[in-house]
Amino acid sequence: MAKIHPFKAFRPTRDKVSLVTSRSYEEYSPAELASQLDFNPLSFLHILNPAYTNQQKITFEKRFKLVHQKYQDFKYDNILVQDEKPAVYVHRIKTDNNTFTGIILATTIDDYKNGLIKKHEDTLQYRVELFKDYMRYAGFNTEPVLMSYPDNDLIDNWIENKTSRVPDFEFATTIKDVHYLWKVDDVEEIEFLQETFDKIGDLYIADGHHRSASANMLFDEQAANKTESKSRFMSFLIADSNVKIYEYNRLIRDLNGLSKEDFIDKLSENFEVEIKSQQLFHPSKKHEFGMYLENEFYSLTLKLEKFSFDDALQGLDAQILYDTVLLPILGIADLRNDERIDYIPGKKSVIDIKKIIDSEEFELGFVLFPSDITEIKNIADSNLIMPPKSTYIEPKFRSGLVVYEL
Numbered sequence: 001m002a003k004i005h006p007f008k009a010f011r012p013t014r015d016k017v018s019l020v021t022s023r024s025y026e027e028y029s030p031a032e033l034a035s036q037l038d039f040n041p042l043s044f045l046h047i048l049n050p051a052y053t054n055q056q057k058i059t060f061e062k063r064f065k066l067v068h069q070k071y072q073d074f075k076y077d078n079i080l081v082q083d084e085k086p087a088v089y090v091h092r093i094k095t096d097n098n099t100f101t102g103i104i105l106a107t108t109i110d111d112y113k114n115g116l117i118k119k120h121e122d123t124l125q126y127r128v129e130l131f132k133d134y135m136r137y138a139g140f141n142t143e144p145v146l147m148s149y150p151d152n153d154l155i156d157n158w159i160e161n162k163t164s165r166v167p168d169f170e171f172a173t174t175i176k177d178v179h180y181l182w183k184v185d186d187v188e189e190i191e192f193l194q195e196t197f198d199k200i201g202d203l204y205i206a207d208g209h210h211r212s213a214s215a216n217m218l219f220d221e222q223a224a225n226k227t228e229s230k231s232r233f234m235s236f237l238i239a240d241s242n243v244k245i246y247e248y249n250r251l252i253r254d255l256n257g258l259s260k261e262d263f264i265d266k267l268s269e270n271f272e273v274e275i276k277s278q279q280l281f282h283p284s285k286k287h288e289f290g291m292y293l294e295n296e297f298y299s300l301t302l303k304l305e306k307f308s309f310d311d312a313l314q315g316l317d318a319q320i321l322y323d324t325v326l327l328p329i330l331g332i333a334d335l336r337n338d339e340r341i342d343y344i345p346g347k348k349s350v351i352d353i354k355k356i357i358d359s360e361e362f363e364l365g366f367v368l369f370p371s372d373i374t375e376i377k378n379i380a381d382s383n384l385i386m387p388p389k390s391t392y393i394e395p396k397f398r399s400g401l402v403v404y405e406l
Helices: 030-039 060-076 109-113 123-137 155-162 189-196 209-221 259-265 315-325 349-357 373-381
Strands: 010-012 080-082 087-095 099-108 144-150 171-174 180-182 203-207 232-239 244-252 271-277 288-293 296-302 343-346 366-367 390-396
Touching: 010 244, 030 232, 060 080, 060 123, 099 109, 099 144, 099 155, 109 209, 144 349, 155 189, 171 366, 180 189, 189 343, 203 209, 203 232, 209 232, 244 315, 244 349, 259 271, 288 349, 343 349, 349 366
Parallel strands: 144 232
Antiparallel strands: 010 080, 087 099, 087 180, 099 232, 144 203, 171 180, 244 343, 244 366, 244 390, 271 296, 288 296, 288 366
16 A cells, blocks of 8 residues: 655745745746746746846756755745644645645655556656756755545545645635645644555556656665655645546647548548538547548547457547557657647647647647546556556646655
């Protein structure tokens, strides 16, 4: 059974938390980023981008050391303060459409190595090594690995009891999300939670495969300095039913030399193709796909009688699209690196896909039906790997809310 542990986090002070925390660095447009860095001296983005005021090219090592120094400055100025006792942290995020509640804590590298923490995505070696070096030089991590656990009444009741109290943090963001945080440092409360998770079974990585792999690599490299903090990594645990899974839709630049008619004829071998004209179409069930081509929408329904799925991966819609269309018809073999394919998360509207294709940067779009948590867990249990960009998963965590120091 996967083990959980409290830790002594560094956190913003209550009066500064709304100014300190930030979205993921990549989510900001250049204008938004410049505004935050120019006018908000407390933003955690100053730690993540310490060379903002001096934009000369520097090595990754030097940049990561500057991150470490800026982080130390935030601590020195008491913008970030360490909790006195090890704790776990109940975190709630309210968005326009969803409410997510989970527990921030530490999980172990040993459980990751031993398969008690399960994964469903492959990783890119260079990204794993880059984030490993980041943690090594910066000395902290503020992005927990999102993991799911089977729904459990005892944990639900424990969370309900904790969230009935006044939160340590309550603040809104510029994108109108509301965040709450409750610190739990009572030893008996933590021991109860540990005992409950001892009985609950495996944990499943929903988002953060590169971060967990990087923590594992850093642990292996620093054999002579295997501290308690380096033998664990920060995680955000959330019940299976509370995870929100969106699809990643596909944008294709060309038809691989085929005419529209020839392309649709080839699709008809494995799909029932129905033209929807200008009707915005999104699939409503598994094995159904939407397509947009030359200003028209289509529905593609898989001819199931032609297929026999031997495992969970073969029946995954993203894999089916690859096996029946992207590879054999469009000639796209490398889903990560082929410049003829791009991806757009399912949070974006079908209208956005239409606009992008109508701009003529792409010729073709596919809309998928999102996977569910059971499908993802079945793939993880079978030690299989989903195709790249199969899922876009929420919740997303804010940088600087809770910092795990190595």
